Amino acid sequence: MKLPRASGILLHPTSLPGPDGIGDLGPEAYHWIDFLNSSGTKLWQVLPLGPTGYGDSPYQCFSAFAGNPYLISPTLLLDQGLLTRVDLIDRPDFPVNNVDYGCAIKWKITLLDRAFQHFRQNHDEALLTRFSDFQENNSFWLKDFSLFMAIKDSQGGGSWLTWSLPLKMRDEAALKAFTFEHQEEILKHSFKQFIFFEQWQKLKDYSEKNGVSIIGDVPIFVSMDSSDAWSHRDLFFTDAQGNPTAVAGVPPDYFSPTGQLWGNPLYNWKIHANTGYAWWIERMKASLKLFNWIRLDHFRGFAAYWKVTAGSPTAEIGKWEKGPGSDLFQTLQDTLGELPIIAEDLGVITPDVDALRENFDLPGMRILQFAFGGDPKDRFLPHNYERNTVAYTGTHDNDTTRGWYESAPESERDFCRRYLGRDGSDITWDMIRTIWASVAAFALTPMQDILNLGTEARMNYPSKPDGNWGWRLPVSYCTRGISERIKELNNLYDR
Numbered sequence: 001m002k003l004p005r006a007s008g009i010l011l012h013p014t015s016l017p018g019p020d021g022i023g024d025l026g027p028e029a030y031h032w033i034d035f036l037n038s039s040g041t042k043l044w045q046v047l048p049l050g051p052t053g054y055g056d057s058p059y060q061c062f063s064a065f066a067g068n069p070y071l072i073s074p075t076l077l078l079d080q081g082l083l084t085r086v087d088l089i090d091r092p093d094f095p096v097n098n099v100d101y102g103c104a105i106k107w108k109i110t111l112l113d114r115a116f117q118h119f120r121q122n123h124d125e126a127l128l129t130r131f132s133d134f135q136e137n138n139s140f141w142l143k144d145f146s147l148f149m150a151i152k153d154s155q156g157g158g159s160w161l162t163w164s165l166p167l168k169m170r171d172e173a174a175l176k177a178f179t180f181e182h183q184e185e186i187l188k189h190s191f192k193q194f195i196f197f198e199q200w201q202k203l204k205d206y207s208e209k210n211g212v213s214i215i216g217d218v219p220i221f222v223s224m225d226s227s228d229a230w231s232h233r234d235l236f237f238t239d240a241q242g243n244p245t246a247v248a249g250v251p252p253d254y255f256s257p258t259g260q261l262w263g264n265p266l267y268n269w270k271i272h273a274n275t276g277y278a279w280w281i282e283r284m285k286a287s288l289k290l291f292n293w294i295r296l297d298h299f300r301g302f303a304a305y306w307k308v309t310a311g312s313p314t315a316e317i318g319k320w321e322k323g324p325g326s327d328l329f330q331t332l333q334d335t336l337g338e339l340p341i342i343a344e345d346l347g348v349i350t351p352d353v354d355a356l357r358e359n360f361d362l363p364g365m366r367i368l369q370f371a372f373g374g375d376p377k378d379r380f381l382p383h384n385y386e387r388n389t390v391a392y393t394g395t396h397d398n399d400t401t402r403g404w405y406e407s408a409p410e411s412e413r414d415f416c417r418r419y420l421g422r423d424g425s426d427i428t429w430d431m432i433r434t435i436w437a438s439v440a441a442f443a444l445t446p447m448q449d450i451l452n453l454g455t456e457a458r459m460n461y462p463s464k465p466d467g468n469w470g471w472r473l474p475v476s477y478c479t480r481g482i483s484e485r486i487k488e489l490n491n492l493y494d495r
Contacts, residue, residue: 001340002388003363003441007486007495008043008215009036010396011447012058012459013071014099017475020111021094021104025199026073030206035478037210039486042495044207045215045444047396049200049290051149053225056101056469057460059297060223060264062149065141065286067196070108076199081122082115098470115195116188134194140282141227146189147175148227150182159225161243168242170231200290208292215342215444216291218283220298221248221264228279229265235272235279236265248301249308249315253347254370259306259315260462266307269324277324277331284332284339292340295390299343299362302328303353325352329360342390342442363388363441367395368431369404372412372419381419382438391440393431393449396459400448401428403455428452429485436493443495447473450482 016023016032023029036044050061051068058068077083092107094100119127135142148160155163166174179186207214222228224244229236237246248264272280287294296302303325308318333339343357345364357364366389371380378384385391393401405413405427417423422430428449435443448457448471460468489495 001338001361001363003390005441005495006042006213006443007040007436007490007493008045008442008444009041009447009450010045010392010444011473012047012396012469013049014469015447015459015471015473017096017473017477018073019091019094020074021092021107022070022099022101023472024071024073025196025203026075029073029203031478033203033207033210033212035483036212039483040490040495041486042211042213043215043293043442043444044212045295046217048217048219053223055466056099058217058469059219059262061226062152062223063141063145063227064219064222064283065138066145066193066227067200069112069192069196070105071199072108072112072192072195073199074108074111077111077115077195081124082118082195083111084118087111087114096472096475098472101470112192112195113188116191119191130198131191131194134197135190138193138197138286141286142190142193144231145193145227146186147179148230149189150185151178153185154178154182160230161224168230204290213292214290215293215295216287217295217297218287220296220301221262221266224263224265232279235268237268238265244310246307247310247312248305249318250298250306250347251315251318256462259318261308261312261315266305269328273324273327277328280328281332281335284336288336288340293342294340295342295344295365297344298347299345299357299364300347300349300353303350303356325356326359329356333360361388363390365389366391366440367398368392368435369394369398369401372408372416374411374415382434382440385438385440387439387441389440390442390444391435391438392443393428393435393445396446397462399455399458400446400453401431402449402452403458406454433489436489436495443493447477450486451477 013025013029014023016028018024018026018028048058048061049067050058050063051066052058053060053062074083074088092103094104151163151167160168167178204214233242237244239245244265246266248266249259249261251259302323304320305323306315306318307321308315339360341362343362343364345353345357366380366385368380368391371378394404398404405424413424420430420434432445432449457471459471
């Protein structure tokens with residue numbers, strides 16, 4: 001799909017300011033849309049919105065379909081009558097510059113439990129009708145997910161691979177007995193999903209009304225500890241006990257000398273093909289309801305994926321296996337129509353990956369921080385961009401641009417200064433200006449770069465299992481000076 005010329009900012013909702021320890025879909029999210037609109041910025045990019053588990057990574061979620069209940073806004077629940085001011089009186093004092101996930105999650109669970117009790121006691125007929133409709137419209141995934149989460153709660157949060165064998169293997173009698181004994185807990189998880197999607201849809205509607213399109217992020221793989229892997233074991237490479245026989249990762253690259261061992265279960269693409277890619281159709285259909293554009297993470301994995309034997313300590317030893325390629329995307333296109341997909345084509349890119357992307361006219365990605373190795377033919381240098389491209393200063397996996405420049409080898413810093421024709425004193429905005437001026441249709445930068453922050457504001461270190469995803473936006477971010485500076489670039493470069 002051809003992209004219109006536009007600019008955008010990458011900011012995950014967890015990074016928004018707010019009083020409840022973690023950014024959410026409440027008033028500050030609406031103020032964020034207002035900020036984008038006032039600066040003439042037409043795109044807001046987020047990370048995956050699924051329910052996060054160990055390590056708090058949005059790329060390791062309990063479901064490929066569900067939303068993250070920790071993003072639900074208590075303020076909006078208060079406005080809706082599902083919380084009272086008394087329910088908020090014991091709010092802890094949270095840090096404002098970062099997310100303390102342990103504390104924030106405990107507080108959000110407390111509030112959501114209180115909201116559910118109000119829901120059960122108040123008997124709001126309109127709300128009950130909407131909830132019933134939501135359950136029916138999302139039956140493909142919601143029942144399994146709510147059951148999965150209720151069992152997980154009863155098992156102390158442990159992975160489904162450690163559950164008792166009848167529950168692990170989805171024995172019909174065991175699941176029926178559990179459902180009977182835990183109806184209220186199962187319903188509570190469905191209710192949380194209902195509230196999340198209602199709040200997100202209202203925010204998306206507001207965003208579109210204000211001329212801002214949302215770019216979502218869909219990881220190619222699902223987490224091993226997910227409702228998807230538990231309820232659709234036949235779609236993955238697993239043994240008779242449901243354990244993975246092979247897992248996902250990438251070989252050594254510029255992010256890690258030992259590769260990245262993600263540990264996600266790998267798809268059995270032959271089985272997917274035999275079903276007409278039914279699971280993928282449902283997944284993309286659900287994602288297209290959430291977002292205007294989809295960044296399809298690890299796009300190269302659809303052409304060929306790195307297969308690592310389960311139990312390997314690193315991703316160094318593995319082999320490339322053929323992915324579904326055009327067969328999957330043709331099926332998606334025939335079923336869903338033109339695909340508003342951005343192909344995340346970073347890493348080891350071979351001709352078959354480019355051919356797959358070009359065959360469906362999908363834009364690829366370019367990261368300016370990767371461009372300054374000294375080769376003028378480097379595909380990350382702006383003079384080598386194609387129009388149907390999404391250009392970034394950096395992404396959530398990179399250091400901030402200022403942090404990158406301060407720690408880069410002098411040879412890269414020198415090439416960067418000479419290429420940009422600048423002295424490096426305002427390197428972040430020089431690089432923002434460069435991709436805004438480029439031929440790339442979409443130009444995006446993380447909010448940390450807009451604020452010219454250093455490494456302390458980095459969102460994620462690939463291959464680092466914890467301590468990520470915690471950065472939060474300062475309350476004072478929305479200044480007239482910053483808004484006008486962005487607006488000037490948008491006007492100058494027709495974005």
